Amino acid sequence: MAMGLIPRRESFASFLRRGCAVAICGLAAAGAAQAQPTLTIAAMTSPSALDPHYHSTNNNNMALFQIFEPLIREANDGSLSPALAESWKVVGDTTWEIKLRSGARFHDGTPFEAEDIAFTLNRLANVPNSPGPFTPYARSIREVEIVDPTTVRVHTHQPNPYLDYDLTRVMILSRKIHAEATTALFNNGKLAIGTGPYRYVGFILNERLSITANPEYWGEKPEWSRVETRYVSNAGARTAALLSGEVDLIDGVPVHDVTRLQGEPNVRIFGTDSYGTAYLFPDAGRDQVPYITDKQGKPLPTNPLRDRRVREALSLSVNRAGIVERLLVGQGTPADQFAPPAVADRAPGMPPLAYDIAAARKLLAEAGYPNGFRMTIHGPNGFFASDGEVLQALAQGFNRIGVDTQVEILPPANFFTRATNRDFALFMTTYTSNLASNTLRQVAATRDPATGSGPFNRQHYSNPALDAPLSEALRTMDPGRRQELTTQAMQQLVQDKGIIPVFYLRVNWAGRSDRLTYEPSPNWYTQAQFAHPVAR
Known part of the structure; x- marks a missing residue:
């Protein structure tokens, strides 16, 4: 070998x-x-x-x-x-x-x-x-x-x-x-x-x-x-490599290139709604966090993200439909919970997450921040299509409610290492799973090395009202009862805004139609096993 x-x-x-x-x-x-x-x-x-x-x-x-x-x-x-x-x-x-x-x-x-x-x-x-x-x-x-x-x-x-x-x-x-x-x-x-x-x-x-x-x-x-x-982290360079014939297949097709590439000869788009959710993760557990100050840059006496009203205000400032329609050009779906429609055991009947700037400002004032505060939010660059642009759009929403927000975008390896070290007050990333209960177990459940729960709970979020039904669901063999319990856990997470879902990803590949066809993966996997050569 x-x-x-x-x-x-x-x-x-x-x-x-x-x-x-x-x-x-x-x-x-x-x-x-x-x-x-x-x-x-x-x-x-x-x-x-x-x-x-x-x-x-x-x-x-x-x-x-x-x-x-x-x-x-x-x-x-x-x-x-x-x-x-x-x-x-x-x-x-x-x-x-x-x-x-x-x-x-x-x-x-x-x-x-x-x-x-x-x-x-x-x-x-x-x-x-x-x-x-x-x-x-x-x-x-x-x-x-x-x-x-x-x-x-x-x-x-x-x-x-x-x-x-x-x-x-x-x-x-x-x-x-x-x-x-x-x-x-x-x-x-x-x-x-x-x-x-x-x-x-x-x-x-x-x-x-x-x-x-x-x-x-x-x-x-x-x-x-x-x-x-x-x-190739640069989206334009990936597209150029495909159009020049240098490569047969690209992933992470830029959302603005989907329609254009569909009109190119010998190019075909292969897309699917994914199991992935883009979400914001606030650090609601510590009294003091980095990257949050008052408007003059001085430390605050307490971490505002600990207050559910502040987390709710941030969620209300997110124009999910606008992000999907304008920024992602329809290549996604506004989130209503922490599991996409393609996931079988997601909570049924969840209402849309509201967008209401006035209500958000009111909640901030009730929480003791009538003039807002200053914050830096973090995210990866080149991890999913338009990730940097989405982070900027989220910051603009926060600015509208009085939270002066800057953005810091990092390479994925550096970002995940620092997120795991709990270096950020609020960050954006994604999680992908075809089971809502697994998404909750991995990301939202209280971290517990003895059981292995919460390995991606990088902000150490803990909510007993979520943990109890989720733990029971994970050991319940009856499917109906298991769904009830998983739904309870998801409802608790959405109500508490321990995690703030933004949108569900649609993922696209583009390939040389004279060379291959591709089976789009809802796990957004780019693998040779899914690419099939075209007979010549």
Whole structure:
């Protein structure tokens, strides 16, 4: 298996030519009649690491699910299908039986074995400096019992109706290969060894990822011999690369380019409503927070975001419909709760979140801030389409109610590290999940290392009125009762404005129609598995 970094001084075009030649020669040597094509992608955001358990975030997962695999796979329609598990079933309130795929191997030839499951699940809580750990997906598991080489029983501490969903998020490693694995050894490629359809070739952070087809893959053979992903944060540069024919596919299509690209010959837009919500997260827990002062720049005696009326005022200042209609050109939906319409267990019948500048000013005055205050809000740049522009629009809304607001936009890796360190008073980001209960568990539930809840609760929000029904929902096997409980938890979050939803993302890809078709992912994953070459 070829490993190592792509040479920095080599042009992207010459690298692609060399890569194609290597792939063609390799296939010819293996007796292939004709090489499969190379797929070239310009993607918005680089993975921050190649360790599949380092950071549970879209940009990491989308890249790594090409190299590594879970036991169970989530399809783009939300259904679950076999991956390294051939089948699974509930055999008791706290026991699931899983039949494993025989014959699957890691890229170096090491067999996938039952013992790898417990090894992988145990590793999740032991990845140093993780800005977004995978621990919630394993915290309910008490024991992995090996029945025979192809059968395991997973015993949970309490009933977990979502265990199959949880297992779609965990990429399986080998206890033999990865026993001493560190994030650095994944990043340099030495241990970037999975069972997936593509093998690692090279990676440069924030520049490019190169992978090649795994000829020994147990499943349907990869359709591309080689995949070259270049990370281009500038939206205009991605579009230009597509129109020039330098790349076959781009993600994060700028909202203003969607209509224009639809009129371009040999270009096609592939879009879908996503599972993602863009939201504001205020720090409502601390008495003192950074980046908030009075109008003269002096510290305030107490953190205004602790007052629910202030959080409500900020929410009332957000013109959600205006942001979607004008700024996003219709490429989104105004949010009414912290889960999009595509998510099955969202709360039904929630009213729209109001936009009312006068009511917002009144609430600020009632809370003791008739003249407002001064604040800086933060967010990532190049994490989703128009993220910087949305942050500026939010700041304009806050200014209208007397909260003088500045914006600071950071590269995603820096932003998430600082957000995890609780460096901000108020920030904007997104969360994506096809389960509302999982979104609440990950982002809004009180942080608890013992249970793994709240790993993305970066502002340490805590609301017992949310935690109680949510905890019960997560152990309730009856679907009707579980929906009631999840709805109660969501209603509590919306009422308290512990998190302020803004809009639901619509995600778009653009591709060369003479080269490929693309299956748009509501998880907004850009992956070779979803791109299919057009026969010529």
